[in-house]
Amino acid sequence: MSDTKQTFPDMILRPVGVVHSEIKKPMLAAGESGLSLELRMEKVKAHHREVEECICKLVIDPEWEELLDGIDGFSHVLVLYWPHLIDPARRKLRKVHPMGRKDIPMQGIFATCSPARPNPVLVSAVPLVARNGNVLTVKGLEAVDGSPIIDVKPYSKSYLMVDKLKMPDWMEQIHRELEID
């Protein structure tokens, strides 16, 4: 399979807009790995609550404004963005302790939501609050201020909704601790 790269098309992304948000830095800054588990989780929880309530703007380049026509018929959108504050060298990471938690066994990057991944395209479904011209207002997006927007899609049931979801114990545990239903 390693010859596949030669025949693939160029996959170069161009930002179609930028996130304007009160969230100024990623949840787990690298310098915080020395914190105790308890303090760490307190911080993560506080950050998570801040994100949940955060109302932010997706400012789409005016060149692409027309592509938003009709989007306000959807209650939710899927936002694809690039975590621009993550050091590109971290695209080579192979395994991590989820959320930096040493009490959880290492997991392969594809089994985690880590922003450090071979192709750091982050995906989040969020409620659409409003559309005004080239600006979408959304709620609860974790993207930090200044993140390049790659794509905006409608939240379509057929591509995104699943039945009988099962997640491993470690992720259930994190959801419980962060009080995510």
Place this chain on the structure above:
Amino acid sequence: MSDTKQTFPDMILRPVGVVHSEIKKPMLAAGESGLSLELRMEKVKAHHREVEECICKLVIDPEWEELLDGIDGFSHVLVLYWPHLIDPARRKLRKVHPMGRKDIPMQGIFATCSPARPNPVLVSAVPLVARNGNVLTVKGLEAVDGSPIIDVKPYSKSYLMVDKLKMPDWMEQIHRELEID
């Protein structure tokens, strides 16, 4: 906002694997636009059923195999892939009739699931059937055979599940016609 591009990082994707599938061409081939609405929808419906039942392989480059460790704890994964058969010139499309249907008003590309979009990164949540080494078996992925895989993520409730989804009438109608619950 049009100065943003200068300060953005390079966003170059590298395929991490390739889709092996019985699905050999996209749902709506360009040459089919002359069909009657009825015949068109019959074809779309047949394609949709074929996709739903399709079991396909995500063959991850052996270089990245380790990144899959732990993924079999999830019932569903989110697959990001590139629709490589779509002519790159179509990244400039601005509006379309959803599924080429003239009876539905034109919508901006960001309000549709069209594979022709400024950054054609397609996203689909699918059941994970099995993992064997560097190969994931999944069900119901619409990607055509040979599509480059950009990313595989766990289906995490917190990023992807929504409450009280509302979609516009035209998309509800398409879901009804394709018998998607």
